[in-house]
Amino acid sequence: MSTGWVRAAGAGLMFRPATDADMPFLSRLYASTRAEELAVTSWTDEQKAAFLAMQFQAQHAHYIKHYPEADWLVITHAGDDIGRLYIERWPSQHRIIDIAFLPAHRRKGFGATLLRDLIDEAWLAGKSVSIHVEKNNPAMQLYVRLGFTVAEDKGVYDLMVCRPR
Numbered sequence: 001m002s003t004g005w006v007r008a009a010g011a012g013l014m015f016r017p018a019t020d021a022d023m024p025f026l027s028r029l030y031a032s033t034r035a036e037e038l039a040v041t042s043w044t045d046e047q048k049a050a051f052l053a054m055q056f057q058a059q060h061a062h063y064i065k066h067y068p069e070a071d072w073l074v075i076t077h078a079g080d081d082i083g084r085l086y087i088e089r090w091p092s093q094h095r096i097i098d099i100a101f102l103p104a105h106r107r108k109g110f111g112a113t114l115l116r117d118l119i120d121e122a123w124l125a126g127k128s129v130s131i132h133v134e135k136n137n138p139a140m141q142l143y144v145r146l147g148f149t150v151a152e153d154k155g156v157y158d159l160m161v162c163r164p165r
Helices: 006-010 020-039 045-066 110-124 140-145
Strands: 013-017 071-077 080-089 093-101 128-134 149-154 157-162
Touching: 006 013, 006 110, 013 110, 020 045, 020 071, 020 080, 020 093, 071 110, 080 110, 093 110, 110 128, 110 140, 128 140, 140 157
Parallel strands: 093 128
Antiparallel strands: 013 071, 071 080, 080 093, 128 157, 149 157
């Protein structure tokens, strides 16, 4: 886990390793990232909940399998769980697997603050930072503003990289 999150700490963000006890929160957080997409379906609330639970479990299993050395962190602010940061530090780069905040904590600068710290950490180690970003994700503008560029078109996602200057 990084100890160089100066900006994040200044913004009141803290981090702790996720545990099994965090799974309900992480599932709720995941569901919040899909709410807009599911709002246009004709599914019942029960169908949406079942779909989201299945998708969260599938995503979690995929992440655990493909990123075995990752840090799985819950982001807190003022004592409340507000988000997640999943990151794996490879010899060649730091891969942000996932970063998400609850809706009430989005667009407050927390993501930019955290990303700047992650970029600084990687660059100090002479590494790039990379992340897969959905093409229609509003955060895409933030990544571009912070210096990320599209390295590879992955269909629905772009692999974005921020290389050291």
